[in-house]
Amino acid sequence: MPDEGEEELCLTARQVEAMRTACTAALPDEGCGLVFGHGQRVERVVPIRNALHSAVRFRLEPQAQLAAMQEAEEQGLELLAIYHSHPRGPDHPSATDIEEAAYPQAAYLIWWQDTSQRWQVRLFWLEGVEDSRAPRGYRLGRLMVEAEGEGGPT
Numbered sequence: 001m002p003d004e005g006e007e008e009l010c011l012t013a014r015q016v017e018a019m020r021t022a023c024t025a026a027l028p029d030e031g032c033g034l035v036f037g038h039g040q041r042v043e044r045v046v047p048i049r050n051a052l053h054s055a056v057r058f059r060l061e062p063q064a065q066l067a068a069m070q071e072a073e074e075q076g077l078e079l080l081a082i083y084h085s086h087p088r089g090p091d092h093p094s095a096t097d098i099e100e101a102a103y104p105q106a107a108y109l110i111w112w113q114d115t116s117q118r119w120q121v122r123l124f125w126l127e128g129v130e131d132s133r134a135p136r137g138y139r140l141g142r143l144m145v146e147a148e149g150e151g152g153p154t
Helices: 013-026 062-074 093-101
Strands: 008-012 031-040 041-048 078-086 105-115 119-127 137-140 142-146
Touching: 008 031, 013 031, 013 041, 013 078, 013 105, 013 119, 013 142, 031 062, 041 062, 041 078, 062 078, 078 119, 093 137, 119 142
Parallel strands: 008 041, 008 142, 078 105
Antiparallel strands: 031 041, 031 078, 105 119, 119 137
């Protein structure tokens, strides 16, 4: 969980497009992947296949997840967020997302399609994940998207 004032992530337009493309390619299933970087700045977006092949749930394909996490560790990158899509809504973390959250330090990027079938994304921080006795929920974070040439790699 980030400290006060650190509840945002900074991405490039190219990184946002990489996630959007992966979510579209996964349809009708939920698309998913990992987001790595330093502090608030995203350095790498890694799409990973949804092992459940489901339109209402996701599980990162285990070998691809492990490989991505090992490579990120070798590069000195931290897991900043987990992204996945809700092709049929909702536009926020589901009860299942909150219940099955395995990385309390990571944010969640939830993608959904609006009424015009355009992808939208929001950043959420899950609460109560570290302590099974605590009430669980989420709070909205802020995404900062930089134009190309301003930010880091994809």
